[in-house]
Amino acid sequence: MGNQKSVWRLAAWIAFALAAAVPLDAQTTTTLRQAAAARGIPIGAAAQADEYGETDPLTTNGNYVNILSTQYDQLEPGNAMKWQVTEPGLNQYNFQPGDELVAFAQKYGMRVRGHNLCWYQQNPSWLAPYAATATAAQMATVLENHINTEVSHYAGQVFAWDVVNEAFTDSSPSTLRDIVWLDNPGIGAGTGTGYIEQAFRWAHAADPNALLFYNDYSIEGPGAKFNAVLAMVTDFVNRGVPINGVGFEMHLELNGYPNYYPSPAGLAQNMQALAALGIQVHITEMDVRLPVNSSGLATAADLQQQAQIYQDVMTVCLQQPNCTAFQVWGVSYNDSWIPGAFPGYGAALPFDFNYAPTPAFNALLTALQTTTPPIHQNYVVNSASYQSAAVAPGELLTIYNANAGAGPSSPVTGQADASGKFPTSLSGVQVTFGSTPAPLLFAGPGQVNAIVPFEVAGEQLTAMQYTYNVPMPGLSFANTVTLPVTSAAPAIFSLAENGSGPGAILNQDDSVNSASSPAAAGTEIQIFATGGGAVVGGATDGALWPAVLGSLVTQPVTATIGGVTAQVDYAGPAPNLVSGALQVNLTIPSGLASGPQPVVITVGTAQTQAGITVAVK
Numbered sequence: 218m219g220n221q222k223s224v225w226r227l228a229a230w231i232a233f234a235l236a237a238a239v240p241l242d243a244q245t246t247t248t249l250r251q252a253a254a255a256r257g258i259p260i261g262a263a264a265q266a267d268e269y270g271e272t273d274p275l276t277t278n279g280n281y282v283n284i285l286s287t288q289y290d291q292l293e294p295g296n297a298m299k300w301q302v303t304e305p306g307l308n309q310y311n312f313q314p315g316d317e318l319v320a321f322a323q324k325y326g327m328r329v330r331g332h333n334l335c336w337y338q339q340n341p342s343w344l345a346p347y348a349a350t351a352t353a354a355q356m357a358t359v360l361e362n363h364i365n366t367e368v369s370h371y372a373g374q375v376f377a378w379d380v381v382n383e384a385f386t387d388s389s390p391s392t393l394r395d396i397v398w399l400d401n402p403g404i405g406a407g408t409g410t411g412y413i414e415q416a417f418r419w420a421h422a423a424d425p426n427a428l429l430f431y432n433d434y435s436i437e438g439p440g441a442k443f444n445a446v447l448a449m450v451t452d453f454v455n456r457g458v459p460i461n462g463v464g465f466e467m468h469l470e471l472n473g474y475p476n477y478y479p480s481p482a483g484l485a486q487n488m489q490a491l492a493a494l495g496i497q498v499h500i501t502e503m504d505v506r507l508p509v510n511s512s513g514l515a516t517a518a519d520l521q522q523q524a525q526i527y528q529d530v531m532t533v534c535l536q537q538p539n540c541t542a543f544q545v546w547g548v549s550y551n552d553s554w555i556p557g558a559f560p561g562y563g564a565a566l567p568f569d570f571n572y573a574p575t576p577a578f579n580a581l582l583t584a585l586q587t588t589t590p591p592i593h594q595n596y597v598v599n600s601a602s603y604q605s606a607a608v609a610p611g612e613l614l615t616i617y618n619a620n621a622g623a624g625p626s627s628p629v630t631g632q633a634d635a636s637g638k639f640p641t642s643l644s645g646v647q648v649t650f651g652s653t654p655a656p657l658l659f660a661g662p663g664q665v666n667a668i669v670p671f672e673v674a675g676e677q678l679t680a681m682q683y684t685y686n687v688p689m690p691g692l693s694f695a696n697t698v699t700l701p702v703t704s705a706a707p708a709i710f711s712l713a714e715n716g717s718g719p720g721a722i723l724n725q726d727d728s729v730n731s732a733s734s735p736a737a738a739g740t741e742i743q744i745f746a747t748g749g750g751a752v753v754g755g756a757t758d759g760a761l762w763p764a765v766l767g768s769l770v771t772q773p774v775t776a777t778i779g780g781v782t783a784q785v786d787y788a789g790p791a792p793n794l795v796s797g798a799l800q801v802n803l804t805i806p807s808g809l810a811s812g813p814q815p816v817v818i819t820v821g822t823a824q825t826q827a828g829i830t831v832a833v834k
Contacts, residue, residue: 656759
């Protein structure tokens with residue numbers, strides 16, 4: 218019975234681990250695009266077509282095409298999706314420039330970020346005269362129609378939209394700008410953020426799969442404007458308004474490094490405040506303008522200080538799990554908006570007039586290749602329940618990293634050695650708890666499955682260090698997170714490998730328990746779990762347990778099925794499985810209704826997760 222059960226459980230568990238990982242191709246990093254892909258973060262640039270009748274760089278400028286397509290894996294139309302271009306006449310739409318950019322992105326495997334659906338600038342010439350005599354209801358129809366038409370047109374092609382852009386003033390306290398959608402005459406949504414809320418709801422209705430962002434400048438560091446945006450976002454989240462993120466434009470000026478705005482600490486603080494709400498952050502329009510001479514060139518000293526700012530911002534983004542995209546506002550000095558908007562300034566981007574990389578390019582590459590990625594407690598979960606909590610001796614854990622490229626480029630499954638022990642290193646991945654290495658069952662891009670050493674028993678806290686290589690030659694990262702320790706954290710594996718539903722349970726005849734093969738009253742079932750804690754007589758980390766039922770867990774074990782107490786016949790290590798895998802044998806109580814019944818196991822005072830069922834007849 219034990220051997221058949223063990224083979225089935227181990228095979229199912231490893232199959233899940235392999236399916237959960239997505240391999241990346243190992244590659245030598247030479248571009249921003251490759252370096253960012255290795256870190257699991259999109260990197261993009263604002264791009265243009267011929268939206269204002271100018272020469273189209275996508276069809277006439279090979280250098281422009283080369284930089285945009287090889288250095289970036291995301292683009293955002295700088296102007297081609299704004300009102301002025303997309304609706305030049307009331308209910309008259311022009312999507313040709315935007316369509317061209319989308320086609321370019323699809324050709325080169327790039328994502329498209331939409332910008333923008335509602336702004337106080339770059340509106341068509343007909344809008345202000347129309348608003349002067351329109352009612353609020355008519356203005357609401359105009360805005361709804363525009364958002365619905367444009368978002369529907371690009372549904373499935375644009376992954377994220379800046380729904381509303383720059384709605385708050387630079388004053389302290391920051392207030393909403395006076396625009397036609399708010400008042401004069403507004404859309405009938407009140408004097409507050411009602412028109413913004415309505416824009417988000419319309420955009421979500423038009424494409425429920427698109428990520429929806431509010432975008433603004435001067436909100437990258439603490440201050441009145443960020444406070445106003447945070448208050449709005451908090452309100453939206455609390456009331457279920459469909460908002461997914463906030464765009465930090467990041468238009469910066471040198472102003473003497475290191476006393477520039479925002480400071481890395483201030484930027485991280487603002488990102489964390491939004492993370493607490495479950496809100497993503499995109500760096501959407503970064504450039505760092507410098508004083509330039511008559512040829513548009515900056516001094517070498519200023520370029521080096523600019524490079525440090527780029528590196529600092531990218532570093533903070535990589536260290537904050539909710540910073541999920543990084544984008545610059547233009548491909549090279551040639552198409553930067555800075556000289557036109559700020560005379561005497563320029564040289565703001567990572568590529569110069571000749572499309573050659575500047576020190577900012579090297580700084581971004583350095584940040585992507587050397588920044589230690591974050592590991593947070595909520596990324597360390599029980600492999601059966603997928604819940605994050607205190608860890609227990611022998612518990613099987615799944616450790617996720619915020620950057621999907623972290624770890625081996627291809628999945629690697631741990632194999633027991635000649636002595637029957639699993640390795641503590643897989644393709645450069647190592648996990649330690651304190652000074653004790655953890656046995657590893659699986660390692661892949663962004664995921665590792667490890668076993669908590671039994672040596673943590675009796676501790677209140679343990680420092681877990683996760684060390685791994687990245688798909689860049691010679692580079693490895695290590696990060697540490699402090700985790701609380703508990704005596705037991707039991708959880709039952711599920712057949713669907715999602716932490717709920719039918720449990721990983723064998724009937725008395727070793728058949729898999731299911732609706733078509735239920736267990737009868739009075740028969741014994743075997744439940745497979747983890748997190749039972751220490752066992753009598755101790756256990757060897759990473760070793761396979763003998764093929765017979767042996768020691769018991771050190772704490773009392775009780776169980777219920779369908780709310781009725783079930784007799785516990787055995788609770789201890791699972792024969793033939795790695796130490797840390799728990800087997801609990803229960804006798805099905807009589808009097809239960811046929812069908813799925815909830816099963817709960819209690820080890821000491823800790824219970825297994827809700828939602829696991831056993832089929833009873």
